[in-house]
Each structure stands twice: as C-alpha cells, then as structure tokens.
Amino acid sequence: MGNREDLLGGAKRCLYDKGYSRTTARDIAAAAGVSLAAIGYHYGTKEALLNEALVEAMQEWGDDLGRVLAEPADFETTWGKVIDSFARARPLWAIQFELIAHMERTPELRESFVEAGRQARLGLAELFGSDSERMGAVVQTLLGGLAAQWLVDPDGTPTPAELLEGLRALVGSTRGASS
Template identity: 85%
Template sequence: MGNREDLLHGAKRCLYEKGYFRTTARDIATAAGVSLAAIGYHYGTKDALLNEALVEAMQEWAQDLGRTLAEPGDFEATWARVIESFVRARPLWAIQFELVAHMARTPELRESFAEAGREARLGLAELFGSDSERVGAVVQTLVGGLAAQWLVDPEGSPTPADLLAGLRILVAPPPDAAVGP
C-alpha cells in the first residue's frame, strides 16, 4: 500500500476507535505510519480524509449487508441477520449517529450524507427485490430506527418477530373497513 491507502486505512481505524470528532490528524498519521504532511498532500484536509474513510466504511457495511440479505430466508430470519450486522458494525453506527447531531453546522457533511442516503435507498430496494426508492426508504427507515434502538439498548430493542407483528398491525385494514365484493 502507498501513503494514500495507508492514510485511508488509518483513518478508518481511528474512526472506529475514537469516533469522528475525537480523531486528530496526528492520530491518523500515527495509525497510518506516515507524516502529518501526507494528509494535506493526499486529501487536502483531515475532514476530507475522514469523510472518504467514512464513506468507504459505509460501503463496506452495505456490501456486508448485501451478502447477508442475499441468503434466503423469511422476514424474521432476514431481520435477525440485519441485527447481526449491527453487532459487526457497531462503531460505524455510533459514528453515523454522532455525525447526525453535527450536520446542521456542517453543510458539506450533510450533503455527503444526503447523497449517500439516496444511493442507500436504491441499494436497499434492490436487496429487497424492488427498484422503487419508496421501498428503499421504508427499509432504510426500519434499519436506521432499529440501529438507533439497538445501540441504546440491544437487549430491549425490537426483535424480528416484534417488527413483523408491528408491521402487520400497521398495514392491516381498520376493523370497520368495508370488505369489497
């Protein structure tokens, strides 16, 4: 690997160990085994490097999730595997929620996340057998909401059976709905 790749790998390691805002340029340079000047030369700024490292880490999780969801299974088995992916990527989810709190003050980060979100919706729709961004948005909402609950309380977060039961209640017709001919 060259300095550029070493920096990206070191930045990802720092993100997982320290989070986005506690990672310094010196931390990254030390983890990568390169000089501080290499960050400016290859990426311009520490933030640009961290943003690229975060995008790459999110893509790696998405690939992991894609492999996970490619396995056949019913709703509950599929969502159990989604939850297992949270275990493998816990630091990445923590970083994403850390960043959400700062997006109002960081427009370039918000724009980057918005673009990644649009791509994620399309990718999630495809993983669930659809080309509809709406389907991807629902799955993204479920994944993000479940990840947030799981980060706070893994033992108390909804199980796949809870999700399925709740969704069935939400989409069921009201009890007084007229039944068609």
C-alpha cells in the same frame, strides 16, 4: 498501497477505535504510517478524509450485509441477520448518529450524508429485491430506527418476530384511513 490508500485505511481504523470527533489528524497519520502533511495533500482536510472513510466503511458494511442476505429467507430470518450486523458495525452506527448533530454547522458533511444516503437507499432496495428508491427509503428508515434503538438498548430492540407483528398491526390499523 500508496499514501492515499494508507490514509483511508488508517482513518477507518481510527473511526472504529476512537470515533469521529475524538480522532485527530495525528492519530490518522500514525495509523497510516505517513506524514501529517499527507492528509492535506491527498484529502485537503481531516474531515474530508474521515467523511470518505466513513462512507467507505458503510459501503463495506452494506457489502457484508449483502453477502449475509444472499440466500433468500423469510422476513424474520432476514431482519435477524440485519440486527446481528449491528454488533459487527456498532462504531459505524454510533458515528452516524454522532454526526447528525454536526450537520447544521457543516454543510459539506450534510452533502456527504445526502449522497451517501441516496446510494444506500438504492443498495438497500436492491438487497431487498426492488429497484425502487422509495422501497430503499422505507428499508433505510426501518434500519435506522432499529439501529438507534439497538445502540441505546440492545435488549429492548424488537425481535424480528415482534417487528413483523408490529408492522402488520400498524398497516392493519391504518387500512381505510387513507385512500
């Protein structure tokens, strides 16, 4: 591996260990075993490196989820596996919610999230057997809400059975309300 790849790996380790805001350029350089100047040379800024590391880490989570969901299963089994995946990627979900507050002041962060979100919607749609970005957006919305709830109160997060029951009730209560 070269310095660029070492930096990306070091940045991912720092994201897991310290989060986004608490990670310094020195932390990344030390984790990567390269000079501090290498960050500027390869990525321009620490933030650009961390953004790329976060996108790659979330892609890895998506790949892991894809492997877990490779076997066809019913709704409850599938969403049980999704919820279980939150524990394996807790720091990544916490970082994403942490960064939402920074988007207003950091346009490049927003741009990075917009593109990553679009890619995530396409990937989620595919994981759930669709090629529709709209379906991916629905799954992303459900996933993000569950992740937020799980981060705050894991024991209070709906079980897959409760989630299915709630969705059915919600859809049933709105039938005929719109045309």
